[in-house]
Every structure is written in C-alpha cells, then in structure tokens.
Amino acid sequence: MCIGFNRPTKKNAITGEMYRTLSAALKEASADSTVRAVLIHGTSDATGGTFTAGNDLADFLNLPQGEEPAALAFLPVLAGFDKPLVAAVDGLAVGIGTTLLLHCDFVYCTPATKLSLPFINLGLVPEAASTYLLARLAGYPAAAELLMLGEPFGAERAKGLGLVSAIVAPEVLMETALATAAKLAQKPPAAMRLTKALIKRSFADAVREALTAESAAFGGQMRSPEAKEAMTAFFEKRKPDFSRFS
Amino acid sequence: MCIGFNRPTKKNAITGEMYRTLSAALKEASADSTVRAVLIHGTSDATGGTFTAGNDLADFLNLPQGEEPAALAFLPVLAGFDKPLVAAVDGLAVGIGTTLLLHCDFVYCTPATKLSLPFINLGLVPEAASTYLLARLAGYPAAAELLMLGEPFGAERAKGLGLVSAIVAPEVLMETALATAAKLAQKPPAAMRLTKALIKRSFADAVREALTAESAAFGGQMRSPEAKEAMTAFFEKRKPDFSRFS
Amino acid sequence: MCIGFNRPTKKNAITGEMYRTLSAALKEASADSTVRAVLIHGTSDATGGTFTAGNDLADFLNLPQGEEPAALAFLPVLAGFDKPLVAAVDGLAVGIGTTLLLHCDFVYCTPATKLSLPFINLGLVPEAASTYLLARLAGYPAAAELLMLGEPFGAERAKGLGLVSAIVAPEVLMETALATAAKLAQKPPAAMRLTKALIKRSFADAVREALTAESAAFGGQMRSPEAKEAMTAFFEKRKPDFSRFS
Numbered sequence: 135m136c137i138g139f140n141r142p143t144k145k146n147a148i149t150g151e152m153y154r155t156l157s158a159a160l161k162e163a164s165a166d167s168t169v170r171a172v173l174i175h176g177t178s179d180a181t182g183g184t185f186t187a188g189n190d191l192a193d194f195l196n197l198p199q200g201e202e203p204a205a206l207a208f209l210p211v212l213a214g215f216d217k218p219l220v221a222a223v224d225g226l227a228v229g230i231g232t233t234l235l236l237h238c239d240f241v242y243c244t245p246a247t248k249l250s251l252p253f254i255n256l257g258l259v260p261e262a263a264s265t266y267l268l269a270r271l272a273g274y275p276a277a278a279e280l281l282m283l284g285e286p287f288g289a290e291r292a293k294g295l296g297l298v299s300a301i302v303a304p305e306v307l308m309e310t311a312l313a314t315a316a317k318l319a320q321k322p323p324a325a326m327r328l329t330k331a332l333i334k335r336s337f338a339d340a341v342r343e344a345l346t347a348e349s350a351a352f353g354g355q356m357r358s359p360e361a362k363e364a365m366t367a368f369f370e371k372r373k374p375d376f377s378r379f380s
Numbered sequence: 381m382c383i384g385f386n387r388p389t390k391k392n393a394i395t396g397e398m399y400r401t402l403s404a405a406l407k408e409a410s411a412d413s414t415v416r417a418v419l420i421h422g423t424s425d426a427t428g429g430t431f432t433a434g435n436d437l438a439d440f441l442n443l444p445q446g447e448e449p450a451a452l453a454f455l456p457v458l459a460g461f462d463k464p465l466v467a468a469v470d471g472l473a474v475g476i477g478t479t480l481l482l483h484c485d486f487v488y489c490t491p492a493t494k495l496s497l498p499f500i501n502l503g504l505v506p507e508a509a510s511t512y513l514l515a516r517l518a519g520y521p522a523a524a525e526l527l528m529l530g531e532p533f534g535a536e537r538a539k540g541l542g543l544v545s546a547i548v549a550p551e552v553l554m555e556t557a558l559a560t561a562a563k564l565a566q567k568p569p570a571a572m573r574l575t576k577a578l579i580k581r582s583f584a585d586a587v588r589e590a591l592t593a594e595s596a597a598f599g600g601q602m603r604s605p606e607a608k609e610a611m612t613a614f615f616e617k618r619k620p621d622f623s624r625f626s
Numbered sequence: 627m628c629i630g631f632n633r634p635t636k637k638n639a640i641t642g643e644m645y646r647t648l649s650a651a652l653k654e655a656s657a658d659s660t661v662r663a664v665l666i667h668g669t670s671d672a673t674g675g676t677f678t679a680g681n682d683l684a685d686f687l688n689l690p691q692g693e694e695p696a697a698l699a700f701l702p703v704l705a706g707f708d709k710p711l712v713a714a715v716d717g718l719a720v721g722i723g724t725t726l727l728l729h730c731d732f733v734y735c736t737p738a739t740k741l742s743l744p745f746i747n748l749g750l751v752p753e754a755a756s757t758y759l760l761a762r763l764a765g766y767p768a769a770a771e772l773l774m775l776g777e778p779f780g781a782e783r784a785k786g787l788g789l790v791s792a793i794v795a796p797e798v799l800m801e802t803a804l805a806t807a808a809k810l811a812q813k814p815p816a817a818m819r820l821t822k823a824l825i826k827r828s829f830a831d832a833v834r835e836a837l838t839a840e841s842a843a844f845g846g847q848m849r850s851p852e853a854k855e856a857m858t859a860f861f862e863k864r865k866p867d868f869s870r871f872s
Contacts, residue, residue: 254814257817258817259824266827267520273764274826275732275763276788278732278822278825279791281821282822296518296519296522297519299525317529320623321501321529322500322503322622324625325500329505329528332590332594332597333523335593336590337515347827358816360816380659464770485774544767567747568852570749571751571852574843575752575773575774578757582832
C-alpha cells in the first residue's frame, strides 16, 4: 500500500483531516492480510520534491477550544503499526515530517532532503516520542543539539545519525523504496510481524510514556506567552525576543 | 582460555553437543580464578577462515519432540558470562555466528568476514536477544533492515554498526585477538569483573526478557506452515512462496 | 554563566573544595532566571590547554575515614542540571574530566584533546554513570573497550562515539562554545528546560541507579588489595602486578 502526502500548494502541510486519513490508512493496512508493507511518500514537480512541511500551522491555531490536535490520535497508530513501513523522502521534512521517520523501518532520502525539528523556536516541545527515540538512536548530545537549537539538517547528517537507510538520487527514490517494499512483501508474513514486534517490544512502553509526557508539555507550552511571542514574531516577520520570559 | 569451533567439514555448524560443550567451557572459565579472559574463534585452512555457519539445521530438525534446542540453554550462559570475552572472526558468521558477537566485549574480524541474520528467510525469528541488542547498538532502522531483510553484510558494515572492534588482515587476526586478551588478563581481576557487571547491569533484565520473548516466538514459528515452506523450498532448491500465508 | 577549572599547576586536578564550588555554581545557575546556559572550560597557556586531570589523587587519598568523596555529591547535581550545559575541552580530560562530558549538551574539543577513563588501571570502577551512559551513547563494545582497557583516546574517536559535538582549532574553541551558549540563551527558556527534561526523562532513573551501583562498587574497590597494588606501583613508578589476585 502507498500513502502519499498530496497538498503541494501548501508544501504538504498536514491538516487534522489528513491526520485522520493517515490513521485510517494504517489501520486498514494492518487489518488487510494482502497488505505486506506500506510506503509513505511526498510529491514532486519540476522544482523538486516535498515530503511535508509538517503540522499545518493555521489549521493548528484554528483548533476549537477543548479539541485535541488530530496529530495526537495519529501518533500511537503510527508507533504501533505492525507491518513494515518504508518512507521515501525528498525536499522538506519539517517537524513531524522528520519525527514520523523515527517510526519507519526504512527511510530513503535524496541529497536535497532538508530535515528540521524547529519546535523550540516556536516555544513548543518535540513530539512523536522524538525526545526518546532520537536520543536512543543518535545519542544524547546529537538529540540535544537538534532539539535545543532547532536548526535544519541535511541527508548526510541524518544518515550519520542512523535515521536514514540510504541517500539516493531523486529520479530513483521511488523505485528504490518500492523495491525494498517488494522484497519485504515476499517474506513470510507472520515471521515478519513477529520480528518487528520483537524489535519494538523492549521500547514500546518507553515510546508510550514519551508520547504522554510530550503531549502534556506541548499542551502547556501551546498556551504559553513564549509560544505567543514566537507565533506573533513569525507572522510579523521579526526576530522573537524571549529575554523577558523565565 | 581459548574456545574454538572445530567442525570444518560442516563449516563449524553448531550441534546440540557443541552448545553443551560451549556452556561447560564458559562455566569452567568463570569458576577458574586463573582464567582472566576468554577468546572464541573459528577455523582456517588454505581456502580461508570460517567462524561458524550457525545452528546445524539437520541437528535442529532431528530434535526429539518435546526436547528444547540446546542453543536455548547456552544463550543465558553466554549473556551472563562475567569475564572479558574476545572473538576472532573470519569467513562465515551466520545466524547465531553473528548474534553471539553481540555478547562479546571485543570482536575482531577480517575483510572477508560475511555476517548474516537470515532468520526471517527461514520463517523464523531472531534469537540471542538480538532483537533487543542490535537495535540498542546500531539503532532501530539498522536492526530493522538486517533482521527484516536477512541479507548478508560485511565487516565494514558491521564495524559501522559498532558490532566490530577492528578489522584486521587474516594473518594477524589471532595475534590481535590474543594481544587484547593478554592485556585484559593483566588488569586487576575484581575491578574487571565489576566493570563488566556495571556496564551490563542496566540492560541485563532487558536481555533476559528478550531471550524469553524470542524463545516463545521461535517455538511457535518453528512449527508454522511458513517455516515448513521455507525449509522445503531450501531442500528443493527453489524460491519459497509465502503469498498464501497471512 | 562560565565555570572554569583554574588550578593549572596541578593540571586542574579537582579537589573536594572544587567539587563543592562546582555544585554551588550549578545550583546558582539553575536558580537564577537570568542564566540561560552554562559554559564549562579549562585553562590554556603557551604550552596548550588543559581541561582537567580528573580527581586529585592526593586529596582523594587524604580523605578522612568515614567521609564521602565530594565527587559523589557533585554527580547528581551535574546529572540533574536543568539548563543547557556546553563544554569547551582542550588538552587533558582524564577520568571525571571525560565522564562529566557525558552529562553536557554540547561538547567542543580540539585536535589535541586527550581523553581517558583509566579507572580499571587503578583497581577502581568507573563513575558518573559512565557505565550506563557510555554504552547507551556508543554501544556496548565501545564502552567495554574504553572501560576495560582504560587506554587514552583522542578527539576523533570521541567524535565517532557521539561524545563530541565538533572538533575545532584551539584558537576558536572558546568563541565556538560561547556562540552556541549565546544561541541557546536566545531560545524560549521554558521550552528549553522542558525540552532538556523530556530528552533526559526516559533515562533519569537509569542514571540514578548507575550512580548508586557505581558508588557501592567504587567504595569497595577503593579499599581493595588490587587498588593498593595499583597506587603503590604508581608511586613506585613500576608496572603493577595483579597476577596474585582473583
């Protein structure tokens, strides 16, 4: 099964509706015994590819009071998905566009891929259990750097962190990812599910706990004066000033 | 103390008897205060070296009904071994030939070393706590790749994963491993045992839990139609077809 | 806030008094809302830089009977420090000079940096939760090698282990570390503290347990015949002989 982001006019920014579609697709893939692997990808046009610019900020800010962001319901579905998950990534992979890769089994990207975890710059905290998974994957100092500075990073750095399986040219990105998905689909399916479950078994609880702790902190920060200053500065195209906060 | 696989006509494939000998040797090494380090190695002849082709498949299939594979009793002895363990690896290191290295303190191999974790291709699941240890060592995506695809990999890749201490030429493999064992043997023995115990302390429970979970899954898969199809195809020298399983 | 080791005549070896000063400085930095990041550094003169030669051995041996080494009270303060911590390291970083880096968020060092974890050679065991943190960061085999052999290693190796953020020339070491500290100081402070707390959350218990287990083992080894032989040999400038111990 292929799942593609397809909202190119907004750099594939993910709305609440899109999160719900993603969750439904993963649940269907899990339930359908003929689906042996899932490939998730972005869009590409003459100017290059885009994975996703992350959470749609406007959609996020327009969330009715008391309603939970749809991303929160999607993350446990993604973390618990029980079949092989392959990602083909080109261009922008911002925020959840990077953190969702921590839940994939194979990640192919191109030299032009630009990842980032800019939560701190918005006065927010990371999500998708990335505070746990990134430190586990790449070590504490690398996680601290990427999450405390929030600066973009490229495909080579991501490969060095262990986040990316291989960097390939954009013209063979989809065929490379599809070839791996096809190989995975030809393996014995019960042994495959058991293998994935066994690898994830030891840290499934830690992922759930991280999701819970991050959600709580995220909810608090969303309504903080810091986040308001960050958003206001963003829309006013000025540098935010956090010197008066503590 | 040196422990060598020595069944070159069968590429050092490990029988039940050999597992029992390995366990006894490690227990003796632990009990004998004059033993300060253990070196485990394969064989070499004019055509090159062999570490081990892994579990002896015939021995394994002939296991009397209700009897536990001898590997299951060996693994906790290996995981709990309390003195420095050095491995010298050349040529084939298949299945447990690769996973047992995850329990060694120093692993030297040669450019010709060929590792593999082919459990999935036999309709089986990984063992020796490799589902836990490999993800902990090399990160989730690397563990997923090696355990879900089951493709062989070389010394350079193994070194990149952190599994291998150094790659050396075959003619100096044994002397390199012996030199490290000799250095270790000259260290204060109680501080050495405490240091190893302290490093392993934080994940000893996780290793035990992984061994238990893998054993349970392994037992189920061993008798599965998938595994039967894989074995039959292997003996019939055809490609297995798992498309009818779910 | 900058914290500098400044005892160049003793290669910045850390006395009990210096540990107490370090603890007080970190507590003050945590309590003072105008402090947004802390930089820890060594000294440099015409012959080059020195981070620290580690625990002052004489001070340590003169510890009154029944009194706890001051390092033991410092380590939980360091491990629990809640704001960004940047280290600028040049020259010697011995023992705790290396292990304290495992608690920093950013570590800059120079090509001449010489790290070491020589605990085993003194008949002692590692501290500062390094038995846990080093294996978590760099994998079990790397931790086993560095802690069981106790041999010095350089900046490149440390960077490969993930311990070092970047290697820079000595003449730009301080400005590089200060630039990062300045960037961190301009981020939203509450989101910063939450981000650091979230990354550390999943292993804070493991760090505390490692500190406790290491302290107990350290206390026992300090008074062991092995440690006595190691110290005596050190002061007699001869090679220690541990062959009669078990």
